[in-house]
Amino acid sequence: MKKFFLILTLLFFTGISLHAQEDTPNDDQGTNRLQDKMREYIQKRLNLNRAEAEKFSPVFIRYMLELRKTHREFQNDVPMRQLEIAKVRVRFRDEFRQVLDEKRADRVFECQREFEQAIKQTLIDRRNGPGGGIRRNRAMQF
Numbered sequence: 001m002k003k004f005f006l007i008l009t010l011l012f013f014t015g016i017s018l019h020a021q022e023d024t025p026n027d028d029q030g031t032n033r034l035q036d037k038m039r040e041y042i043q044k045r046l047n048l049n050r051a052e053a054e055k056f057s058p059v060f061i062r063y064m065l066e067l068r069k070t071h072r073e074f075q076n077d078v079p080m081r082q083l084e085i086a087k088v089r090v091r092f093r094d095e096f097r098q099v100l101d102e103k104r105a106d107r108v109f110e111c112q113r114e115f116e117q118a119i120k121q122t123l124i125d126r127r128n129g130p131g132g133g134i135r136r137n138r139a140m141q142f
Contacts, residue, residue: 034119035064042111046104055099060108063092 039060043053066088074081089109096105 035061038064038112038115041115042108045111045114046100046107048100048104052100056096059092059095059099063088063095066092 039057042060043056048056067085070084070088071081074084093105093109096108099105100108
């Protein structure tokens with residue numbers, strides 16, 4: 001009887017932990033904030049006016065969702081992932097050109113790369129900064 005309860009308890013807690021790890025696009029608040037920051041950064045770098053920014057935002061959001069989907073689908077196959085990302089960029093470059101002029105539409109990807117590099121550098125700086133990257137709880141510091 002004890003073994004039965006032990007197995008039942010293990011299955012129950014495993015099911016709860018698996019349910020807690022479900023990944024839905026709407027639950028990714030940190031990713032959404034980062035995407036919003038990237039969108040704002042690109043809009044500033046391209047000097048978009050309000051009307052252009054309103055047209056650009058939905059296209060950029062769809063681009064980011066498609067890019068994330070591609071990364072997940074081809075997670076273990078790097079050459080195919082690179083090919084699919086290139087296809088997504090070509091398709092969205094045409095959509096960006098419908099909203100922006102050709103020169104600024106091509107710069108979207110350059111600005112995206114600049115933003116990603118800046119984020120990577122910020123993470124490296126935080127990791128190598130004071131404290132050696134170890135996060136300490138302020139209440140526990142002596």
